[in-house]
Amino acid sequence: MSEQRVAQRLAKFGIGQVVRHNLxxxxxxxxxVDPEFSNTDEWWQAIPESVRPSKNQPFYHLLAVNGDSHYVAYASEGNLCVDDTGQPLCHPQESLLFDRFENGRYLPKNRLSN
Incomplete structure (x- = not known):
């Protein structure tokens, strides 16, 4: 294996954790979680340059809510912070991925292995 291996990045946030976007x-x-940016260049270029985050950091896939709308978001670690409200979200897809909300975080569904 080459010595130019990419160092594995440690993510600040984990699966099931509720976060808030800073911007x-x-x-x-x-x-x-992606250890670094792993979306399309088209998606990247759509972000205004003045707020475009570095690609060299973890990026997170989120079930997101804002007021009455819900969607899937992709956000950089630097743009996220812990949501300390202790309140669950109201996203229609959360039950597909998580069993329940407990102690301020979602518990992932157990996956059956073949």
């Missing part, structure tokens, strides 16, 4: 008014629960 945009939404909360979300993390359901997947």
């Amino acid at each position: 945009f008014d939404f909360r979300g629960v993390i359901f997947d």
Whole structure:
């Protein structure tokens, strides 16, 4: 194996954790983590340059809510902070990925292995 291996990045947040976006008014629960940016260049270029985050950090897939709307979001670690409200979200897809909300976080569903 080459010595130019990419160092594994440690994510600050974990699956099931509820976070808040620092720039945009939404909360979300993390359901997947990329160790660095792993979306399309088209998506990247759509972000205004003045607020475009570095690609060299973990990015999170979120079930997000903002007021009455719900969606799937992709956000950089630097744009997220812990949501300390202790309140669950109201996202229609949360029951597909998580069993329940307990002690301020979502517990992932157990997956059956083949």
